[in-house]
Amino acid sequence: MSRAFEITRTLPEDTTGADLRADVLGGLTAEPKVLPPKWFYDARGxxxxxxxxxxxxxxxxxxEREILLARAGEIAEATGARTLIELGSGSSDKTRHLLDALPDxxxxxxxxxxxxxLTQAAQALAEERPGLAVHALIADxxxxxxLPGDPPGPRLVAFLGGTLGNLLPAERAGFLRAVRGMLAPGDALLLGTDLVKxxxxxxxxxxxxxGVTAAFDKNVLAVINRELGxxxxxxxFDHVAVWDAEREWIEMRLRSREATTVKIPALDLAVDFAAGEExxxxxxxxxxxxxxxxELAAAGFELARWWTDEGGRFALSLSTVPDAAGNGNAQTV
Structure with missing residues (x-):
């Protein structure tokens, strides 16, 4: 028998527009200038x-897909998850490997x-898996x-794709603490992270x-043009990718080819760019x-499992929430 597909919105209708205006105003008047990567992702992005x-x-x-295909059974056995919570789910494409492997x-x-x-992916999954309750959450x-309702435990939170790396260190710490706060002993976090190489x-x-990444990078400017005039x-502007060896991260930047002034009517703002400014x-x-x-330990998790692809380029880690005695639900390896 099919369980009902549900969707819940906790993000106010006007939040996206307000956040874009705040991020563009704050970011383009900062020194140096910054724009958050979440604004890449309109339909074109x-x-x-x-x-x-x-x-x-x-x-x-x-x-990451290589690891999921090879290790989904181990993840299922280690967690016994009855609820899978995926953060930043998008098309839920890779998640199907986990859904197939979780028997309970x-x-x-x-x-x-x-x-x-969310609607497209969640409805498709609900139709493909009539025994699965699918409850989509529109949220940041x-x-x-x-979490809507009271989804049964054990719960497994999946945060895939290396998206954790898009957060600055203080943001990562706050995010991991927030994830830990919505879990209980016996629950787990499956985390995808790109590795230093x-x-x-x-x-x-x-x-x-x-030039695909260059077009993707510049798409943030197209979004600002469309949404803020x-x-x-x-x-x-030229796309630039730079490795910061001290911080061990890649920075994507847009570099102005010449001195110019950009007008943003919705913000009543004119932004000056020097030649070569990024x-x-x-x-x-x-x-x-x-x-x-x-970082996981600082947030209250215990790293229990660690898997990489054959080339050692990317890692999936499984972390548990210890009980009062300090015991997680997956044997540490």
Missing amino acids: SELFDEITTLEAYYPTRA LHTYLPVDVSESA FTRELD DPAVLVAAYDDEQ ADFDLDA VRTEVSAKFRRDGIAA
Whole structure:
């Protein structure tokens, strides 16, 4: 018998527009200028990112899928999850490997800011799996989450794709604490993280020869033009990807080719750019096992399992919520 598909909105209808205005105003008047990466992802940006994931130079998606295919059974056995909560679920494509492997799964709870992506993916999964309760949540996972209903435990939170690396260190700490706060002893966190490697490999993944990542990076300017009436000339900016060895992260930037002034009528703002001036549009941190373990421990998790792809490029880690005696629900390996 089919369980009902439900969708709950905790993100107010006007939040996206208000957040965009605040981020653009604050970011383009800052020194140096910054724009948050979440504004890449309108319909066009999502199409471009899907294209990026098929490029030979962009390994993270393939590497993570390799691990999921090989280890989904172990994840299921270690967690015994009855509820799967996926943060930033998007199309829920990779999640199907987990859904197939979890024999006792009762509820799938995808969380995303995009109502259209959520509805399409969640409805499809509900139809494919009539015994599964699918409850989609329109919410910003970087803010405090209130889970709808009382999904049964054990609960497994999945945060895949290396998205943790897009958060700055203080943001990561707050995010992990918030995830820990919505879980109970016996629950677990499945985390995808890209690993530190040869900088040439990393830069190539974020600056492909085909120019797809450049178009993706510049799409944030197209979003601002459309939503705020700005007059950015996308051809006047170059995409740049730089490895910061000290912080161990990739920075994506947009560099102005010449001195120019951009008008943003919705903000009553004119922004001056010097020739060669850059706007940071994304940070993508890369990790080491010891560092991940320390960040998880600081948030109240215990790292229990660690898997990498065959090439050692990407990692999936499974962390547990210890009980009062300090015991998790998965044997540490």
